[in-house]
Amino acid sequence: MEAPHIYVEQTLAIVKPDCIHKAEEIEDIILRSGFAVLKKRRVHLTPEQASDFYAEHYGKLFFPSLVAYMSSGPVVALVISRDRAISYWRELIGPTNTYKARQTHPDCLRSLYGTDDQRNALHGSDGFSSSQREIRFFFPDSIVEPIAVGQAAKD
Numbered sequence: 001m002e003a004p005h006i007y008v009e010q011t012l013a014i015v016k017p018d019c020i021h022k023a024e025e026i027e028d029i030i031l032r033s034g035f036a037v038l039k040k041r042r043v044h045l046t047p048e049q050a051s052d053f054y055a056e057h058y059g060k061l062f063f064p065s066l067v068a069y070m071s072s073g074p075v076v077a078l079v080i081s082r083d084r085a086i087s088y089w090r091e092l093i094g095p096t097n098t099y100k101a102r103q104t105h106p107d108c109l110r111s112l113y114g115t116d117d118q119r120n121a122l123h124g125s126d127g128f129s130s131s132q133r134e135i136r137f138f139f140p141d142s143i144v145e146p147i148a149v150g151q152a153a154k155d
């Protein structure tokens, strides 16, 4: 019988400007949570780059302040990898709104490190195609495919 496959995925994590002073602490948490850090880059996004990154939200009321926030100081972008990386990292960071996160998920990272309803410390890709796009946004030469491991050897 074949062993079930485990898919080692990659996702993009961002330490946002309000949390940049905790970037090393966040990287430690990432490593202790079973992720490998494959790539890391500190960058100060221009408003144009922040607009491109969050283009899906163009036209929403909060878009201008989101762009101002994300271009207000440096961020650290990390490509992190483990099984179920995309959903697992989203679970660890928790709900978007820091105040709600503190009520419903008090141990999540946004609850612990976020500032308010917009400045929520951390980003995580929300699916496979967004992880591909977002990883390539910061690391253009990346190959982003899940790798199946744990398949039984066939004789």
Ligand code: RTP
Residues within 6 Å of the ligand: 057, 062, 066, 095, 096, 117, 118, 119, 120, 122, 123, 124, 125, 126
């Ligand atoms: P992210 O993309 O940063 O990981 O956040 P998310 O999926 O949890 O939330 P999303 O809906 O994609 O929103 C992107 C970012 O926009 C800001 N935001 N502000 N004031 C507001 O109502 C509001 N809603 C969203 C947050 O910084 C959020 O992370």
Ligand code: MG
Residues within 6 Å of the ligand: 126
């Ligand atoms: Mg999002």
